[in-house]
Amino acid sequence: MVLSDSVVELSRLQFAITALYHFLFVPLTLGLSFLMAIMESVYVMTGLPVYKEMTKFWGKLFGINYALGVTTGLPLEFQFGSNWAYYAHYVGDVFGPLLAAEGLIAFFLESTFVGLFFLGWERLSRLQHLTVTWLLAIGGSLSALWILVANGWMQHPVGAEFNFDTLRMELTDFPAVFFNPVAQVKFVHTVAAGYTTGAMFVLGVSAWYLLQGKHLGIARRSFAIAASFGLASVLSVIVLGDESGYTAGETQKVKLAAIEAEWETEAPPAAFTLVGIPDDEAETTRYAVKIPYVLGLIATRSVDEEVLGIADLRQRARERIESGLIAYRALQDLHRDREDRNARALLAAHHQDLGYALLLKRYRDDILDATPEEIDRAARDSIPKVAPLFWTFRGMVFAGFAMLFIFAAAFYYCARRIAGQKRWLLKLAFYGIPLPWIASELGWFVAEYGRQPWTVSGVLPTFLSASGLQRGDVALTIAAFVGFYSVLLVVELFLMVRAVRQGPLPQP
Amino acid sequence: MDYDTLKVVWWLIVGFYLTGFALTVGFDLGIAILLPWLGRSDGERRAMLATVMGTWEGNQVWLVTLGGVLFAVWPLVYGTLFSGPYLAIMALLFALLLRPAGFDFRDKLKSPQWRRFWDWALFVGGLMPAVLLGVLVGNLLLGLPFRFDEGLRLTYRGGFLDLLHPFALVCGLVTTGLLVLHGANFLQCRTLGPVCLRARTAAAVGAAVALVGMGLAALGLVGIDGYRIDAMPDPATVFSPLDKTVAATDGGWLANFWHHPWMIAAPLTAIGGTLAAAALARQFVPAAAFWCSGAALAATLLTVGFALYPFLVPSSLDPNSSLTLWDAAASPFTLKLVLACTLVFLPVVIAYTGWVYRVLWGPINTATLNEEG
Numbered sequence: 001m002v003l004s005d006s007v008v009e010l011s012r013l014q015f016a017i018t019a020l021y022h023f024l025f026v027p028l029t030l031g032l033s034f035l036m037a038i039m040e041s042v043y044v045m046t047g048l049p050v051y052k053e054m055t056k057f058w059g060k061l062f063g064i065n066y067a068l069g070v071t072t073g074l075p076l077e078f079q080f081g082s083n084w085a086y087y088a089h090y091v092g093d094v095f096g097p098l099l100a101a102e103g104l105i106a107f108f109l110e111s112t113f114v115g116l117f118f119l120g121w122e123r124l125s126r127l128q129h130l131t132v133t134w135l136l137a138i139g140g141s142l143s144a145l146w147i148l149v150a151n152g153w154m155q156h157p158v159g160a161e162f163n164f165d166t167l168r169m170e171l172t173d174f175p176a177v178f179f180n181p182v183a184q185v186k187f188v189h190t191v192a193a194g195y196t197t198g199a200m201f202v203l204g205v206s207a208w209y210l211l212q213g214k215h216l217g218i219a220r221r222s223f224a225i226a227a228s229f230g231l232a233s234v235l236s237v238i239v240l241g242d243e244s245g246y247t248a249g250e251t252q253k254v255k256l257a258a259i260e261a262e263w264e265t266e267a268p269p270a271a272f273t274l275v276g277i278p279d280d281e282a283e284t285t286r287y288a289v290k291i292p293y294v295l296g297l298i299a300t301r302s303v304d305e306e307v308l309g310i311a312d313l314r315q316r317a318r319e320r321i322e323s324g325l326i327a328y329r330a331l332q333d334l335h336r337d338r339e340d341r342n343a344r345a346l347l348a349a350h351h352q353d354l355g356y357a358l359l360l361k362r363y364r365d366d367i368l369d370a371t372p373e374e375i376d377r378a379a380r381d382s383i384p385k386v387a388p389l390f391w392t393f394r395g396m397v398f399a400g401f402a403m404l405f406i407f408a409a410a411f412y413y414c415a416r417r418i419a420g421q422k423r424w425l426l427k428l429a430f431y432g433i434p435l436p437w438i439a440s441e442l443g444w445f446v447a448e449y450g451r452q453p454w455t456v457s458g459v460l461p462t463f464l465s466a467s468g469l470q471r472g473d474v475a476l477t478i479a480a481f482v483g484f485y486s487v488l489l490v491v492e493l494f495l496m497v498r499a500v501r502q503g504p505l506p507q508p
Numbered sequence: 509m510d511y512d513t514l515k516v517v518w519w520l521i522v523g524f525y526l527t528g529f530a531l532t533v534g535f536d537l538g539i540a541i542l543l544p545w546l547g548r549s550d551g552e553r554r555a556m557l558a559t560v561m562g563t564w565e566g567n568q569v570w571l572v573t574l575g576g577v578l579f580a581v582w583p584l585v586y587g588t589l590f591s592g593p594y595l596a597i598m599a600l601l602f603a604l605l606l607r608p609a610g611f612d613f614r615d616k617l618k619s620p621q622w623r624r625f626w627d628w629a630l631f632v633g634g635l636m637p638a639v640l641l642g643v644l645v646g647n648l649l650l651g652l653p654f655r656f657d658e659g660l661r662l663t664y665r666g667g668f669l670d671l672l673h674p675f676a677l678v679c680g681l682v683t684t685g686l687l688v689l690h691g692a693n694f695l696q697c698r699t700l701g702p703v704c705l706r707a708r709t710a711a712a713v714g715a716a717v718a719l720v721g722m723g724l725a726a727l728g729l730v731g732i733d734g735y736r737i738d739a740m741p742d743p744a745t746v747f748s749p750l751d752k753t754v755a756a757t758d759g760g761w762l763a764n765f766w767h768h769p770w771m772i773a774a775p776l777t778a779i780g781g782t783l784a785a786a787a788l789a790r791q792f793v794p795a796a797a798f799w800c801s802g803a804a805l806a807a808t809l810l811t812v813g814f815a816l817y818p819f820l821v822p823s824s825l826d827p828n829s830s831l832t833l834w835d836a837a838a839s840p841f842t843l844k845l846v847l848a849c850t851l852v853f854l855p856v857v858i859a860y861t862g863w864v865y866r867v868l869w870g871p872i873n874t875a876t877l878n879e880e881g
Contacts, residue, residue, distance in 0.1 A: 067612035070565065071605045077575050081590030082597050085662050088590075092583025093838045097846050100580040103573030104849060108857045111569045115562030116864050123867050163839070165746045167660050168583070170839040467591035468663055477598045484602065488609055495616050 008466045010474040011083040014481065016448075018075050020441055021485045025069035027440050030144060030191055031198015031233070032062045033137035037130075038225060044130045054218050055133070056121070057504035058202060063118060064495045068488055070111070075481070083474070087455050087465035093170045094160045094177065095150055102146035110139030144191045152183020154456050155447070156252060162351050164334055169459060182252060185240060186447075192236035193443065197436035199230025200403060203410060204433035205500055207426040215503045223419060223429075227410035234404050241400070241443075250316070251457035255450035257310045258386045259393045260295055261285045265309035269296020275394065278386045283310070285390075310383055317356060317382040320458075321375050324357030326350045329368055355459040356382070362463055384452045392442040392449075399439035406432050512743040512834070514843045518581050519833045521850060523813055525574045527806045531690075532567035534805055535798075536560050538691015538714070540607070540634025541684070543627055546695070546706040550620065553627055555872045557611065559698040562868045564611060566861055571604075580846045582836045584749065585820050588662055589644075592652050595668040596640055603636035634691075635684070642683030645812055646676030646725075649761060650732060651824030656750060665825055675728040678721055685718030686808060689785055690801040696794035700871050708789050711797065715786035718804070722779060729815065734760020735822045735830060749835040754827035761815040771814045777807035 036055050043051030077099060081088050088096075113136045120129055153160075159176030160169045171177065203226040209219035256262070261278040262270065263285070272295040276288030299307050308316075327350035333343035359378040360367040370378075406428055413419035420426075451457060455465040509517070539560055547553030560567075578586040590597050606629040614626035650673055653666040692711035696704050733756040740752035757763070765771050781804030788797035816822070821831040837843060 063612060064616070067608040070568070071608045074568075074572065074604060075601050077572060077579075078590055078597065078601055080579065081575075081586045082594055083591065085587030085591035088579060088587035089583050089660055089662075092579050092586060093842045096576065096578075096580030096583055096586070096838065097842055097849070099576035100573065100846050101576075101849055103569060103576040104853045104857065107569045107572050108566065108853075108861070112563075112566035112857070112861050112864055114565055116867060119562040119868060163746070166748060166839070171842050171845070174845060467587070467594070468661070469591065469594055473594050476595075480598070480602060484605065491609070491613060495613060499616075 004471070005463065007469055007471050007474060008463045010471060010478060011466045011469070012462065014083060014474060014478045015076075015079055017478065018072065018079065018481055018485075019448075020444060021481075021489070022069070022072040022076055023440055023444055024437060024489070025065050025072060026144075027194040027197035027436060028065050028201055029062070029069045030140050030194025031196065032058060032065070032201065033133075033140050033198075034195055035198050035202055035225065035229060036062060037133045037137040038229065039222075040130050040133050042225075044126050050217050050221065053504050054222055057218060058222070059117065060499055061201075061205075061496060063114075064492055064499065066114060068492050071488065072485065083467050083469065084455070084465050085467035087460065089168055090460050090465070091160075091169045091456055093168060094153060094157075097171065097174075098146055098150040098153070098177070102143050102150075106139050106143035106146055108139075109135055110143060113139065141191050141194075144194065145187050148187040148190055149178055149180065149183045151447075152180045152186050153177055154454075155186070155451055156180055156182035157456050157459050162354060164331055164347065169456075189237060189241040190443075192233050192240065193436065193440055195233035196230055196237055196403060197440065199226045199233055199407070200429075200433060200436045202226035203230055203406070204430045207429035208500070209503070210420050211423065211426050211430065218504050220420060223410065224414045227407060227414045227419070230403070231407040231411045234400065234407050238400055238404060250313075250320075251451055251454060253308055254310075254313050254383055255389070255446075256299060257308060257313055258384050258389045258450060259446065260307075261288075261386050261390050262295070262307060262309045263311060265306055265312045266296075268300070268306050269293040269303045270299075270307040271295060272298070278390045280386050310386070314379050314383055318375060318379040320353040320356040321359060321378055323350045324353035324355065325360075325368060325370070327354040328357045332368070352458075355454070355456070355461070358464060359453065359461050361461070381453050384450055389446055389450050392445045396439045396442040396446060399435045399442070403432065403435050403439070406435075509844070510744055511746075511837075511840050511843075514840060514847070515743065515833050515837045517847065518837065518843055519813075519818075521847070522574075522577060522581065523809065525570065525577055526809055529570035529574050530805045530809060531802045532570050533564075534687050534802075535691045535694040536564045536567055536607075537634040537638050538687040538689070539695060540610075540630040540691075541638060541688055542691055542695065542707070542710055543634070544631050546703055546710060547627075548702070550623060552703050553623075554615065555699055555703060556695060557614070557630075558872045559695060561611065563861075563865060564607070566864065568604075568607075577846065577850075581838050581843055582820060582831070582833075583838060584660070584836045585831050588652070588654055588664075588821050588831060591662065592654050592664040592666075593644065593647065593668070593671055594664075596644060596671050599668075600637055600640045600644075603633050603640070606630065606633035634687075638684040638687045639680040642680035643671055643676045645683070646673065646679030647671050648816065648821060649679070649729070649734075649812065650675060651735065651756075651822040651827075651830075653825040654821075654823050655826035655829040658750065660748065660750075675725070675732060678724045678728055681721035682718055682725055682808065685714045685716070685721055686782065686801065686805050688714030689718060689782065690714075690798070690805060693785060693789060693794055693798040693801050696789060697798055698870075698872050700873060704794075708792075711789040711801075712786050715782050718782050719779065722775075722782070722808075726775070729761050730759050732761070733758060733824075734763065734815070735819055735827055736760050736763065737818070737832065740832075740834060743834045746839070747835055749829055749831055752828060752832070752835065754822075754830050756824075756827055764814050764817055774807050774810040774814055778804050778811055780804075781807055 036058050039051050040055040113132045116132045117136050120132055158180050159173035161172050163170045202222050206219040206223040209215045261273055263283045271290040271292045273285060274289045274291055276285040278285045295307055327347055330343040330346035333340050357367060359381055360370045360374060363374045409425050410419060410429060413422050413425060453461050455462045539556060543553055543556055547556050610626045610630035610633055614623055654662055654664045656662055689711050692707040692714055695707035735754050736757050738753040738755050741747045781800045785797045785800035785804060788800060818832045818834060819830055820833055820836055823829040
């Protein structure tokens with residue numbers, strides 16, 4: 001049975017909306033909790049009450065934000081079952097344990113200690129409370145670790161095999177899944193982006209106080225901590241977010257080619273397209289401004305390796321679809337006769353391409369009868385649209401470098417102890433507050449839209465993953481999510497602005 | 509460990525996670541339901557919320573972890589249960605989503621309208637999950653209208669209103685009554701004065717509702733169809749749900765109790781625990797009452813588990829598609845991995861959660877609540 005496209009599209013839209021909302025809150029949670037832990041560490045080491053006041057003040061803002069991170073996180077987990085039931089069946093054996101571990105190892109830690117962070121000031125010794133704050137921060141980053149290991153597996157599925165008895169992917173090698181290179185790069189890139197978000201937020205708000213001449217004690221110290229923590233974080237994001245992570249696995253290569261609008265494979269080292277207007281119809285980039293060699297150097301860390309272009313990747317997809325059809329046929333033979341040795345051998349040789357054959361399910365149910373045109377269309381489907389990826393990626397990189405400039409300048413002037421006099425810098429830091437959010441949302445888009453047409457790269461196409469729901473039901477829940485989340489977002493922004501305006505309370 | 513033993517062990521452990529969820533989130537939900545009724549002033553309502561303020565977030569992780577564990581060990585159950593009754597699951601989620609904002613935003617402003625709004629949001633966020641969880645359990649016993657095709661793709665025939673069968677509503681009554689009882693007992697442990705006294709009355713009301721519900725549900729259980737496996741492959745092997753034959757039988761859910769009379773201990777504990785909880789609350793022994801209502805909750809879950817065993821999600825549309833603990837399980841490797849993970853980390857979680865409760869323990873006094881909280 002092939003699902004109607006509109007149900008799949010609606011479920012995708014709902015996942016995108018709920019994930020993007022969630023990602024408005026999570027990076028700040030990740031970053032702010034670490035900054036609070038650093039500030040409180042300074043308090044415990046020096047005994048200066050101003051650092052306690054600082055921890056409490058940023059903690060208050062953290063709390064407002066944390067509530068919505070929790071709120072928007074819950075539906076994400078349940079949607080894998082509610083809207084992506086076939087996905088849940090097909091890869092639950094691999095993906096499920098990672099979510100279970102996330103709950104057991106990370107969420108419990110974070111959520112159990114968050115209450116004590118707020119209510120424990122009077123009940124705990126200094127050192128105990130500091131431990132609680134660190135556990136809270138570590139819990140947050142650990143949850144990022146597990147969900148990104150899960151996401152990394154969707155991008156680059158390793159350590160699992162198709163089982164034809166149960167008709168699903170099954171976990172075979174847990175260390176391979178955990179130490180998946182794509183997952184590890186993603187983890188560092190994403191948590192560092194979260195730390196950058198927290199730092200930019202603290203830097204911007206402190207800059208605003210400095211401009212107003214209010215709460216100077218706290219603002220000056222917070223600005224300095226945020227500048228150094230932010231500089232280290234944003235450098236990690238940039239260095240570890242570069243495209244060297246895109247060479248592992250076919251879909252990552254496709255993503256890289258699409259991001260760079262690399263239509264044809266160039267002689268190495270490939271040139272980097274700084275900007276231009278990619279045209280998906282004509283498969284060319286108009287007005288392209290190219291920098292020679294740079295792409296080849298970044299992506300392959302060499303001068304003689306190729307960066308595959310879209311035309312070649314599409315040809316490879318066509319070959320893999322044909323190979324996948326052999327696996328699919330063997331699977332059908334095995335259904336009739338489990339002892340068919342020839343079919344077993346064929347399946348063993350071609351199972352890694354089975355997912356590519358499934359791309360044909362979009363056009364017909366009995367895919368063994370697929371026509372060459374249909375195979376051609378399916379191969380075409382294996383490449384996401386270039387223009388959206390090209391632009392969102394450049395937007396993200398621009399935001400990243402803008403933040404690098406702000407943090408570098410802030411760090412430099414803090415080191416010279418004249419940051420407070422540089423009003424242009426303070427204004428820049430304040431108006432730069434939205435930058436990390438722009439970068440995170442665009443980055444999410446690049447990672448997940450760039451993975452299309454797959455939910456699990458090369459294994460399971462998105463259009464097969466969805467639940468067979470009623471269109472009206474999904475439309476209704478999308479409307480409910482948008483309405484509900486938007487109201488909560490407005491409330492949160494109102495409370496945040498109010499708390500920032502109020503500022504830190506004077507010590508009683 | 510053999511695969512079939514492992515499958516049964518996981519039935520027990522999922523039951524344990526479910527119980528953890530019911531016992532902890534249970535009193536949070538019960539207190540939220542009671543909020544507008546027992547708290548007659550803003551200060552009283554603040555005191556009620558303060559009893560769970562530092563711990564509800566950790567409690568909620570029982571639900572999140574339960575979701576992840578279901579995904580890992582019974583992927584088909586996870587997909588079927590959440591995508592089949594889609595709108596009910598979404599309604600449950602939206603109701604739960606009211607809680608973080610309610611708990612954390614309520615006291616940020618002093619406006620009485622603002623606070624009243626969040627009080628009612630918390631009430632809805634407590635009552636809806638309590639009722640819906642019961643309704644969903646009721647529908648498990650009734651069987652859900654789904655079937656798998658040979659590629660294990662799911663079809664579900666039914667809408668939200670089909671779930672509101674009288675038997676399912678009766679189950680909703682049981683869960684709501686028990687959670688009110690459990691929440692009221694927790695409140696008595698941690699509050700003083702009028703709120704504590706009113707909670708004592710609420711415990712009696714909750715117990716009465718739960719007992720009436722249990723009686724009606726027991727009658728209902730005789731009248732509805734249960735299911736029975738007629739033939740299936742060796743449970744120690746890997747097989748698909750479609751490889752077995754299942755038949756519907758009149759009053760079939762009582763068969764397990766008939767064949768294994770010791771299982772009757774579960775429903776007896778549920779009834780006895782409820783009665784004891786109400787009686788102990790009357791005698792001003794709230795801590796004992798709280799543990800009794802916890803035992804009643806756990807025993808109620810166990811009763812449902814025993815009745816269904818070995819079924820997890822029976823199908824009324826195509827009984828052969830029913831999911832049982834034998835055919836819905838993940839691979840042996842994944843079952844072992846998550847088992848190891850549970851054995852290592854769950855005791856740690858329970859230990860530090862216990863420590864946090866101990867630090868935050870003590871009666872909440874309205875007068876000592878400072879406005880900035």
